[in-house]
Amino acid sequence: MNSLPVGETFALGLLAYTVGAFASLASWRRPALARHLCCGSAVAGAVLEGCAAILGLLQGTPVRWSISSGVPLFAYSFSYDALAGFLNLTLAILVAAVAIYSFSYLKEFEGRRNIGIFGLLFHLLLLSLTIVFTSANAFLFLIAWEVMALAAYGLVTFYHEDPEARRAGLLYIIMAHMDVGCLLLGFALLTQASGSAEFASFHLAAAGLSSSHQAAAFVLFFLGFSIKAGVIPFHIWLPAAHPVAPSNISSLLSGIVIKTGIYGMARIFFDALGVLPAWAGVTVLILGVVSAVLGVLYALMEHDLKRLLAYHSIENIGIILMGLGSALIFRVTGHPQLAAVALIAAMFHTINHAIFKCLLFLGAGSVLHSTGTRNMEKLGGLIRPMPVTAFCFLIGAVAISGLPPLNGFVSEWLTYQSLLAGFGATGGLTRILFPIAGSMLALTGALAAACFVKAFAITFLALPRGAESSRVHEAPRSMLVGMGWLTLACAFLGLGATWFLPVFDAMTEQLLGMRVGASLITSNGLVLSVGTPHGGTVSTAIIGIGLLILLVPTAFLVSRGARRFVRTRGPTWDCGLPGLSDDNEYTATAFSKALRMIFSALYQPRREIQAVFDVSPYYPKEIHFESEIEPTFEKRLYAPLQDLILWFSTRMRAVQAGSVHAYLAYIFITLVVLLILVSRQ
Amino acid sequence: MIEVLVKSVIQLILLLLVAPLVTGIIRTLKARLQTRRGPGIGQPYRDLFKLLRKGMVIPNTASWIFSATPYIVFGTAALVGLMIPMTATDAPLSLFGGVLAVVYLLALGRFFLALGGLDTGSSFGGLGSSREMTISAIAEPAMMLAIFTVALSANSTNLSEMARSAVSQSWRFLAPSQILAFSGLFIVLIAETGRIPVDNPATHLELTMIHEAMLLEYSGPYLALIEWGASIKQLVLMTLLVNTFFPFGLSSSWMVSGLSLGLVFYLLKLLLLACCIVLVETTNAKLRLFRVPELLAVAFILGALALISTFLF
Numbered sequence: 001m002n003s004l005p006v007g008e009t010f011a012l013g014l015l016a017y018t019v020g021a022f023a024s025l026a027s028w029r030r031p032a033l034a035r036h037l038c039c040g041s042a043v044a045g046a047v048l049e050g051c052a053a054i055l056g057l058l059q060g061t062p063v064r065w066s067i068s069s070g071v072p073l074f075a076y077s078f079s080y081d082a083l084a085g086f087l088n089l090t091l092a093i094l095v096a097a098v099a100i101y102s103f104s105y106l107k108e109f110e111g112r113r114n115i116g117i118f119g120l121l122f123h124l125l126l127l128s129l130t131i132v133f134t135s136a137n138a139f140l141f142l143i144a145w146e147v148m149a150l151a152a153y154g155l156v157t158f159y160h161e162d163p164e165a166r167r168a169g170l171l172y173i174i175m176a177h178m179d180v181g182c183l184l185l186g187f188a189l190l191t192q193a194s195g196s197a198e199f200a201s202f203h204l205a206a207a208g209l210s211s212s213h214q215a216a217a218f219v220l221f222f223l224g225f226s227i228k229a230g231v232i233p234f235h236i237w238l239p240a241a242h243p244v245a246p247s248n249i250s251s252l253l254s255g256i257v258i259k260t261g262i263y264g265m266a267r268i269f270f271d272a273l274g275v276l277p278a279w280a281g282v283t284v285l286i287l288g289v290v291s292a293v294l295g296v297l298y299a300l301m302e303h304d305l306k307r308l309l310a311y312h313s314i315e316n317i318g319i320i321l322m323g324l325g326s327a328l329i330f331r332v333t334g335h336p337q338l339a340a341v342a343l344i345a346a347m348f349h350t351i352n353h354a355i356f357k358c359l360l361f362l363g364a365g366s367v368l369h370s371t372g373t374r375n376m377e378k379l380g381g382l383i384r385p386m387p388v389t390a391f392c393f394l395i396g397a398v399a400i401s402g403l404p405p406l407n408g409f410v411s412e413w414l415t416y417q418s419l420l421a422g423f424g425a426t427g428g429l430t431r432i433l434f435p436i437a438g439s440m441l442a443l444t445g446a447l448a449a450a451c452f453v454k455a456f457a458i459t460f461l462a463l464p465r466g467a468e469s470s471r472v473h474e475a476p477r478s479m480l481v482g483m484g485w486l487t488l489a490c491a492f493l494g495l496g497a498t499w500f501l502p503v504f505d506a507m508t509e510q511l512l513g514m515r516v517g518a519s520l521i522t523s524n525g526l527v528l529s530v531g532t533p534h535g536g537t538v539s540t541a542i543i544g545i546g547l548l549i550l551l552v553p554t555a556f557l558v559s560r561g562a563r564r565f566v567r568t569r570g571p572t573w574d575c576g577l578p579g580l581s582d583d584n585e586y587t588a589t590a591f592s593k594a595l596r597m598i599f600s601a602l603y604q605p606r607r608e609i610q611a612v613f614d615v616s617p618y619y620p621k622e623i624h625f626e627s628e629i630e631p632t633f634e635k636r637l638y639a640p641l642q643d644l645i646l647w648f649s650t651r652m653r654a655v656q657a658g659s660v661h662a663y664l665a666y667i668f669i670t671l672v673v674l675l676i677l678v679s680r681q
Numbered sequence: 682m683i684e685v686l687v688k689s690v691i692q693l694i695l696l697l698l699v700a701p702l703v704t705g706i707i708r709t710l711k712a713r714l715q716t717r718r719g720p721g722i723g724q725p726y727r728d729l730f731k732l733l734r735k736g737m738v739i740p741n742t743a744s745w746i747f748s749a750t751p752y753i754v755f756g757t758a759a760l761v762g763l764m765i766p767m768t769a770t771d772a773p774l775s776l777f778g779g780v781l782a783v784v785y786l787l788a789l790g791r792f793f794l795a796l797g798g799l800d801t802g803s804s805f806g807g808l809g810s811s812r813e814m815t816i817s818a819i820a821e822p823a824m825m826l827a828i829f830t831v832a833l834s835a836n837s838t839n840l841s842e843m844a845r846s847a848v849s850q851s852w853r854f855l856a857p858s859q860i861l862a863f864s865g866l867f868i869v870l871i872a873e874t875g876r877i878p879v880d881n882p883a884t885h886l887e888l889t890m891i892h893e894a895m896l897l898e899y900s901g902p903y904l905a906l907i908e909w910g911a912s913i914k915q916l917v918l919m920t921l922l923v924n925t926f927f928p929f930g931l932s933s934s935w936m937v938s939g940l941s942l943g944l945v946f947y948l949l950k951l952l953l954l955a956c957c958i959v960l961v962e963t964t965n966a967k968l969r970l971f972r973v974p975e976l977l978a979v980a981f982i983l984g985a986l987a988l989i990s991t992f993l994f
Binding site for chain 2: 432
């Protein structure tokens, strides 16, 4: 069945992005036109790429094509297989939402910022992302990877007059190049072993890879992809860079750009490196646990709405790594079926996180658009002026907290099941690691729920804090449509999880040689069950219907059946003081105070209180309160590293004297040494 | 399909009736141990009946979240109650959600309850929500470890499978791993149901209250729904403990004779567990909030030891 036009649709999608890039740049003098061209072509590209992904997944067999470039090792090779199709589908869902959202969102740029440049960078980002997911040549992959990093840099520093954005951009570009460096070395190792830079040849040469080569390649790739994915301790750029970008870009950065790291791990670890030893899987699993727990703990301390969401990306990458790590361990211990379940858990969480994180960032973007602040302590009560945004954000918050019946629950449930199975399937110390990881996942889930209670309630509920919230308005219609689309996707992937799961069959067959989709679904296609006969079962569809069946009659009975259902409005109890004001409300800082105390060993909180008294020490005139937590990784790990590099560069200055004669001498010496080396051989 | 519906309706009725009873029994026992007369076992029913017939006051500052919360709290608790074996090993909805779904559905209820607490704009609501989310977050890993231990010995996270496996080897609870897991889960039960030494269900003092602080602005039918939901949640967690560790009397079918015998055994087991809770409540003082993590750390370590002993013994 080679008749589906996968390649053609894919190429048309790329064309749409390319046209979008140049058309919006060319029309930069006419902002309204540039905006429509930019968003319109992005919608077109998303629809085409989405169709290509669906066709590619329907086709089942990989579609490959390659154009020789004339340069050795480099070729324009593409492979549209199950993994590529799946990630392109995720990308297309997000791009559709972001592009529709941007129709209104970019309006405020008109006359103030260059929409042409924005469109160019935006489309370059989309183009490079699509190519990263489909390229089948190491060098094409690296070029697309680099373009992606540069386009993202341009977008992170788009508000370049803001020093915070410039600093974040610098940090981002340095980290991005560290990861490109690691990947380049890793690919060099593989290319040397296989004699070609095609991914397919890596797969064939994997069996002949010596164990030390394999280990070195694993470390290099894991380092490179972890930096991109924001795994702790390589995460410091992520909470700095994601919040400062325009909100529609933040949603793509956290939604899909960091997932390229996950994609790379799935592609290289399962396909190109052969069967990795157990310690590799254990490393991935442990770093996953660390990222998940620390990510959510740092998120709890944030009261900048977008930074909070950025830390949650780290947490969710950790959850994905738990699945990936388990899959790696199961593969080497000879449990391909469990490995397939764990891989599905990881990949399902990848698309789920992409969708609800994109939704939450777009929601935060609407709040920022309407109120002009990301500081939760200045927001509040937004559910009244912005009911639709609030509803979409609430759905995203429930989904990201892993609560049933939405999509986050399904992938976390699968992760739990594979961790639970790990205890029986492995031996020795690895065995005890799985249940511990499971309990840490439980901790992560509960802390995430606490964090999103804070994020939603402080931003949207109760009384407005400060002046910003009083003149706010609901987001324009196109922004609501973009968020609504993702809200629907969250609900569908949650309630209809069993209909979506067969999508993973081709991917697990490609990476692990195992199809488990059919065994995951039982009883009329509504119940999800892990393959083993006594494993758990769950059905989000029935949970959803059950909740509805219980809620509707209860609501009916209580409101109609009760003899007197009288609802009067009255003031909230204000402790007898005159009138409840926003000073009485709990703040975000106060909400997380208990956890700050409990985990004080991690946070090292510091606070400063200065009170000014007028007459009596019982009635302070004003109080100055300052509280901060220690940025452990920045202070303990990166600051010494930076000092070391600076020390080294100062020493190097002795060599770099600035004199042309000295440089000529260096060149001459190098030449002589090289000639001697060459003539020796 | 029809069978599942009929079973669900029977279990739902049982659940709605037994839940306030257990609350009443605990209160009465506690009163007797403290040499008070107590309000009588039927008091929770009278409270609910009265509250459902009263009018209510909704705070000016509250949004639709405040009004939706009581239904969600009640609905999630009732749904969870249908997934858990009460008198027969075969719970009506056990196929559609195992122990993980139970934990996460209860978390959904808690999520909305915390939102409802914050929605009023009162400091008490925020205080209660903050504490509730904190305590539940640190109780969660301990709970999951203990649950994992049981799930591993039953080879399933499905609650009916867990009960069935417990029935097939009814003295399993004497194994060290099961004893440790039970102790861990018991501490979690205390924390999750808001009892001394973690929270005091009888207080309205701002320094100590957790659960009550979130409900401060609720009145009338909404309060009734939340209180009823809370007692169902308590019953569900107690059932989880008695039926997965001590499966005596669990009927293997839905025949009337088996069910009635099962019901008698079930009520007896609940009574015993209630006695344990009452003893703990009466002999302990409430802990300071920041000492609670230490108690839950004990539960976590008990869970970890339980897991390790499953493959040592």
